Amino acid sequence: MPDLALISKAIDFVEDNLQEPVTVAGMADAAGYSLYYFCRVFNQATHHTPYDYLMRRRLSETTRALLRTDQKIIDVALDYQFNSPETYSRAFKRMFDIQPSQMRKGGYIDSHRLMPRLTLAHLEYISQGQYLKPVLVESEPCQLAGLMTLVRDDERDRLQLWQLFAEELARLQEQFKPGPIYGVANYAEGWESSGYQYLAAAETGGQTISGTALVLKPMPRLTCARFFHKGPIADLSLTLDYIYHTWLPKAGVSASHPWVIEHYGHDLPPASDWQSTIEIRIPLIT
Amino acid sequence: MESKIVETQQMILVGLGFYGDPFRLSAGWTEENEIGRLWNRFMAFLSQHHDRIKHFKGERVAYELQIYHEDTPRTGEFEVFVGVEVEELEDLPIEMSVKILPPATYAVFALEGEQIGSDWYLMIAAEWLPQAGYESDHKYSIQRYDERFKGVENLAESVVEVYMPLSPRLPNSRNHGSLKNSEA
Numbered sequence: 001m002p003d004l005a006l007i008s009k010a011i012d013f014v015e016d017n018l019q020e021p022v023t024v025a026g027m028a029d030a031a032g033y034s035l036y037y038f039c040r041v042f043n044q045a046t047h048h049t050p051y052d053y054l055m056r057r058r059l060s061e062t063t064r065a066l067l068r069t070d071q072k073i074i075d076v077a078l079d080y081q082f083n084s085p086e087t088y089s090r091a092f093k094r095m096f097d098i099q100p101s102q103m104r105k106g107g108y109i110d111s112h113r114l115m116p117r118l119t120l121a122h123l124e125y126i127s128q129g130q131y132l133k134p135v136l137v138e139s140e141p142c143q144l145a146g147l148m149t150l151v152r153d154d155e156r157d158r159l160q161l162w163q164l165f166a167e168e169l170a171r172l173q174e175q176f177k178p179g180p181i182y183g184v185a186n187y188a189e190g191w192e193s194s195g196y197q198y199l200a201a202a203e204t205g206g207q208t209i210s211g212t213a214l215v216l217k218p219m220p221r222l223t224c225a226r227f228f229h230k231g232p233i234a235d236l237s238l239t240l241d242y243i244y245h246t247w248l249p250k251a252g253v254s255a256s257h258p259w260v261i262e263h264y265g266h267d268l269p270p271a272s273d274w275q276s277t278i279e280i281r282i283p284l285i286t
Numbered sequence: 287m288e289s290k291i292v293e294t295q296q297m298i299l300v301g302l303g304f305y306g307d308p309f310r311l312s313a314g315w316t317e318e319n320e321i322g323r324l325w326n327r328f329m330a331f332l333s334q335h336h337d338r339i340k341h342f343k344g345e346r347v348a349y350e351l352q353i354y355h356e357d358t359p360r361t362g363e364f365e366v367f368v369g370v371e372v373e374e375l376e377d378l379p380i381e382m383s384v385k386i387l388p389p390a391t392y393a394v395f396a397l398e399g400e401q402i403g404s405d406w407y408l409m410i411a412a413e414w415l416p417q418a419g420y421e422s423d424h425k426y427s428i429q430r431y432d433e434r435f436k437g438v439e440n441l442a443e444s445v446v447e448v449y450m451p452l453s454p455r456l457p458n459s460r461n462h463g464s465l466k467n468s469e470a
Contacts, residue, residue, distance in 0.1 A: 024362030034407035036352060039362045043309035051307065051361045 002041035004123045006031040010042065014054055015117050018061055019079050024050045045123050047246045056115040056245065059095050062088070063114055066104055073100050097254075110258060111192045112244045125231075125238040126246075134225040134247065137281065144182055144217045145175075145209045146201025150194065151185070155233055158183070158198060165200040166268050168214065175210065177203040183262035183269065184217070191258075224261065224281035225251075233278070243282055256285040287406075288396040289414065291452075297387040299349055300339055300378065301369020302328045307362055321350070321366050322438065328368045331381060339382065341373040350429040351385060392428070392449040393420060399442045410450050421453040 013030035014022060027050050028038035042050045058080045065076045077088035077100075092100045098107050116122075147165045151157040162183075169176065179202065186197040199217060209216070225247070229239040240260065248254065261281040262269070269278070308320035328348075332339070353365040367385055375384065393415065397406055411422055427450050434445035 023360045025359035028362075032408075034405050034411060035354075035359065035362060036364070036407050037405035039307055040309050043307075049307040049310050049362060051363070052310075 001127065002045045004045055004120060004127065006033070007042060007045040007123060008120050010038070010050070011053075011118055014057060018058055019081065021081055022054060024054070027054070045126065046118055047126060047242075047250065053115075053118070055091060056095060057117065058082075059092055060114040060116075062092070062100070063096070063103070063109055066100060073104065076100075095249075108189050110187060110189075112187060112240065112258075115245045116241055118241075121235075122238055122241060125235070126242060128230065134227045134282075136284075137224050137226045139219070139222045139224065139281075141221050142203050142219050144184070144199065144201035144219055145204045145214045146182070146199050146217070147213060148197055148199045148215045150196070151198045152195040154236065158200075158233065161198060161200050162269055169202060169268070172209065172214075175204065177205045178266070179203050180266065181264040181268055183264070185260040185262075187258040187260070222256070222281075222283045223286045224283050225253075226263075227280045227282070229278045229280050236278075239280065243280075248282075254285050256283045259283055287401065287409070287414075290394050291391060292394050292449075293389070293391050294387075295389050298372050298375060299351070299367070299369040299385040299387065300372050300375075300382050301349075301367055301385070302331070302381075303365055303367040303383050305355075305363065305365045307364075308366055321368075324366060324368050325350075331379075332370070335379060338377075338379045339370065339372065340376045343371040343373050347371065347430065347432045350431065351426055352429075353426045354424055387428075391452045393418070393452055395448045395450070397446045397448055399444065402441050402444060402446050406448060410448065415450070415452075422450050423453050426451065 010027040010031040013027055017026075024039070025035050027042070028035045031038055031042075033041065039050060042048070042053070046053060048056070062076050062080050062082075065071060065079070066073065069076075071079075073088075074085050077085055082088035082091065089099050089101075092098075096103070096109050096113060098109070103109055147161055147168065149157055149161045169181075182199070182201050182203075184199040184201065186199070188197060191197075199215060201215075201217065204216075225243070227239060227243060227247075229236055231238075244255075259282075261283070263279040263281055265279075269276070302324055304320050304324045306320065308324075310320065348368065348370050351365070351367040351369075353367065355363075355365060358364045367383070369383075369385065378384065393410070395406070395410060395414075397404075407427065411424065415422055427448060430447040430449060432447075436444045
């Protein structure tokens with residue numbers, strides 16, 4: 001296994017020099033490896049090539065700069081070592097599917113798509129590897145009924161909602177289909193500031209449900225990549241970062257909806273202990 | 287690590303190449319990265335069309351070159367070439383490429399077991415060479431595989447030789463053994 005602390009040094013070096021003419025050879029030096037060996041162990045630790053990581057970090061920071069400041073696009077590009085506006089636009093479009101100018105004119109890039117700096121926690125999590133190889137699963141259209149809330153604090157808001165939904169489920173048991181329980185997070189545009197919608201739900205048999213607080217959500221036919229998140233819910237972002245920044249680009253596929261679907265089998269998610277394994281499904285464009 | 291200095295004549299290698307970051311797909315010591323895929327392609331060609339490569343020089347010996355291009359330090363992308371040595375070129379199959387290595391002086395190291403998967407390049411380039419008063423131009427390195435290599439699944443029982451091309455010896459350098467005394 002690569003020495004994750006040394007890989008972290010290379011990552012620190014990238015972070016300190018995003019606006020400098022950094023090379024992969026310089027990253028290797030920072031870690032104390034030869035270039036050839038570094039390329040191998042960096043890939044092992046992060047599942048990115050060093051150059052790909054450097055580019056994704058730079059592009060993500062330029063996006064932040066474009067959103068936060070009035071700097072001209074070309075100046076931002078030059079600041080982050082892109083030597084021409086054309087090179088920059090091409091690289092930007094490859095990562096975000098829109099041109100920097102389109103984004104400036106009111107386009108939207110979900111902040112899930114901005115590559116975060118990989119921390120030692122990310123590297124340790126990736127090295128466990130259990131969730132790294134998803135399988136594709138198909139699901140038939142169905143109707144979900146459940147309770148919805150706007151989540152700002154992952155742990156507290158979701159726990160509260162699941163407690164309320166458990167009560168509803170017990171009260172209206174016969175109106176639900178025996179089957180899986182779902183947690184559906186919807187990262188609608190602007191979720192970064194307002195929070196994301198979260199639905200705790202189960203499938204209905206198709207009939208009307210009588211609970212007044214219940215939200216009905218029809219789910220289309222989906223093809224999803226199924227991952228497993230291991231550990232506390234507070235670390236869910238480690239899994240999501242891996243899915244959005246590493247797995248999707250590497251697999252060459254895109255998410256069809258801004259949804260993260262948690263799939264709980266027949267049991268409700270554990271109410272008190274969040275140190276569990278959660279099945280996560282990401283709907284894909286097929 | 288066992289080492290020796292050897293001088294070679296020009297070498298003609300016939301084989302296949304790849305340019306890029308070979309670990310993009312997978313970085314483990316498996317055959318699933320681009321280097322493993324390159325070997326698989328080459329060995330498949332060899333076994334099916336053995337007679338189409340003429341003038342083999344020494345059976346059961348194969349070479350892997352790592353060639354560092356001008357852009358390599360910036361991007362971490364480099365060329366990998368795997369091939370066999372021939373005495374001369376004749377009727378070369380179109381699928382094959384050729385590398386002609388100039389006569390050169392090499393420091394040769396026998397990597398054994400775990401050393402194969404270690405950062406041997408750093409050990410040689412940053413420690414052994416300067417201590418022995420040599421420099422490498424870092425343009426390429428050669429790995430030589432013979433019957434002592436037992437496959438990527440059996441690295442522990444395998445031996446691989448590394449050939450590191452040497453730049454002319456530094457004028458004021460001392461030999462390996464006397465280095466410590468001269469520094470003290």
